Amino acid sequence: MFRKLHSLLGPLLVCTVFAISTPAASSETFKLLYQAEIQPESGRALVEIRLEGEKLPRKLELHLNPERHQELESDGDLEVNGDEAVWHPKGKSASLRYQFTINEQKGSGSFDSRITDKWSILRSDKLIPPISATMESGLRSRAELKLVLPEDWSSALPYKEIADDHYRIKDPGRRFKRPKGWMIVGRIGSRQDIIDGVDTTVAAPLGQNVRRQDTLAFLNWNLPELKKVFPEFPQHLLIVCADDPMWRGGLSGTRSLFMHSDRPLISGNRTSSMIHELVHVATGIRGDHQSDWIVEGLAEFYSLEILRRTGGISERRYQGAVDELEEWGKEAPTLLVKRSSGPVTARAVGIMRQLDREIRAATDGKASIDDVARALAEDRGKVTLARFRKLAEEAAGRPVKALDKDNLRDAEQ
Numbered sequence: 001m002f003r004k005l006h007s008l009l010g011p012l013l014v015c016t017v018f019a020i021s022t023p024a025a026s027s028e029t030f031k032l033l034y035q036a037e038i039q040p041e042s043g044r045a046l047v048e049i050r051l052e053g054e055k056l057p058r059k060l061e062l063h064l065n066p067e068r069h070q071e072l073e074s075d076g077d078l079e080v081n082g083d084e085a086v087w088h089p090k091g092k093s094a095s096l097r098y099q100f101t102i103n104e105q106k107g108s109g110s111f112d113s114r115i116t117d118k119w120s121i122l123r124s125d126k127l128i129p130p131i132s133a134t135m136e137s138g139l140r141s142r143a144e145l146k147l148v149l150p151e152d153w154s155s156a157l158p159y160k161e162i163a164d165d166h167y168r169i170k171d172p173g174r175r176f177k178r179p180k181g182w183m184i185v186g187r188i189g190s191r192q193d194i195i196d197g198v199d200t201t202v203a204a205p206l207g208q209n210v211r212r213q214d215t216l217a218f219l220n221w222n223l224p225e226l227k228k229v230f231p232e233f234p235q236h237l238l239i240v241c242a243d244d245p246m247w248r249g250g251l252s253g254t255r256s257l258f259m260h261s262d263r264p265l266i267s268g269n270r271t272s273s274m275i276h277e278l279v280h281v282a283t284g285i286r287g288d289h290q291s292d293w294i295v296e297g298l299a300e301f302y303s304l305e306i307l308r309r310t311g312g313i314s315e316r317r318y319q320g321a322v323d324e325l326e327e328w329g330k331e332a333p334t335l336l337v338k339r340s341s342g343p344v345t346a347r348a349v350g351i352m353r354q355l356d357r358e359i360r361a362a363t364d365g366k367a368s369i370d371d372v373a374r375a376l377a378e379d380r381g382k383v384t385l386a387r388f389r390k391l392a393e394e395a396a397g398r399p400v401k402a403l404d405k406d407n408l409r410d411a412e413q
């Protein structure tokens with residue numbers, strides 16, 4: 001699971017990410033049905049997690065947000081202690097129920113999760129909290145999410161729909177599968193296309209000023225080039241758009257992203273928030289205490305680079321845009337900070353260009369930064385400077401100067 005935040009006010013803001021994975025094995029399966037009834041009148045979702053099978057997990061630990069996940073009850077053994085619930089399912093069929101508060105407002109007053117009487121936009125990985133499962137090796141889940149919605153409402157999620165508002169959940173590498181990413185339900189308008197094998201949907205509440213067709217055309221034009229860098233790009237992609245009072249920027253999630261409808265596809269400085277967020281979707285990486293600049297720098301670098309490759313901007317305008325970012329980046333004395341935003345990310349873009357040139361020069365153009373980015377996307381999870389440097393040196397076939405520590409911070413730092 002991962003999470004990103006970007007603001008309209010500063011083109012490059014903050015990202016936090018985290019991911020959990022367990023090794024997979026296969027022999028026996030149990031059925032895992034998540035059911036969520038969306039209730040506009042209470043602003044809540046009534047959630048049930050139902051398990052059915054010859055063998056069930058021995059213990060499930062739910063990592064709750066106590067302000068949002070409330071009134072837990074179960075027909076089995078359940079202990080709730082602050083932000084943790086421990087459930088021991090019993091027998092061949094067991095269920096746990098709770099209520100989830102949908103609205104969530106950020107410090108700025110805008111929402112990153114919202115329900116009205118006509119629609120709701122939220123993240124399924126918030127609706128269903130992280131769950132650690134203790135179960136026999138070889139046991140694995142077959143998971144579905146079923147939504148119960150008011151009349152006339154429909155839904156869009158980045159999963160295969162097997163019946164109306166009923167989805168099969170993919171969660172690679174996890175035996176206890178869980179839905180992740182953005183979802184939108186309600187009276188919504190959506191446009192769908194298959195773009196280079198990616199089942200792509202752009203959805204928004206009906207009646208809002210959202211350019212679904214422009215967005216889909218932009219994706220038709222740029223996603224195939226992004227897929228050349230990241231061939232493992234998810235098979236489903238959901239883009240959710242909405243007006244105020246939703247978050248005034250972009251937020252990426254698993255196989256999905258949210259983008260405020262005021263946000264241009266290409267900004268004044270020639271970068272693209274849409275491509276930036278798609279790179280986050282593609283890589284699924286997060287920084288450690290000093291490597292967020294790698295996560296943000298790659299996303300911002302490719303937001304220009306993909307446009308250059310697709311002819312969206314000329315070589316001259318591309319180089320000018322990176323030059324301008326490099327200039328702005330001089331305001332950041334070091335890249336080695338916990339959160340990369342503004343001038344830090346701008347400086348990181350310059351480093352990425354430098355690194356790309358160095359790898360191409362060292363290999364007579366046979367390798368590039370694409371090889372490094374692709375390898376990071378295969379790793380997913382946390383990226384460190386050491387890992388990034390190792391991959392870059394493998395691609396170049398020799399040490400790289402661009403990633404010298406002295407190149408990543410000013411002398412006095």
Ligand SMILES: [Zn+2]
Pocket residue numbers: 004006014015276280295296299
């Ligand atoms: Zn970002």
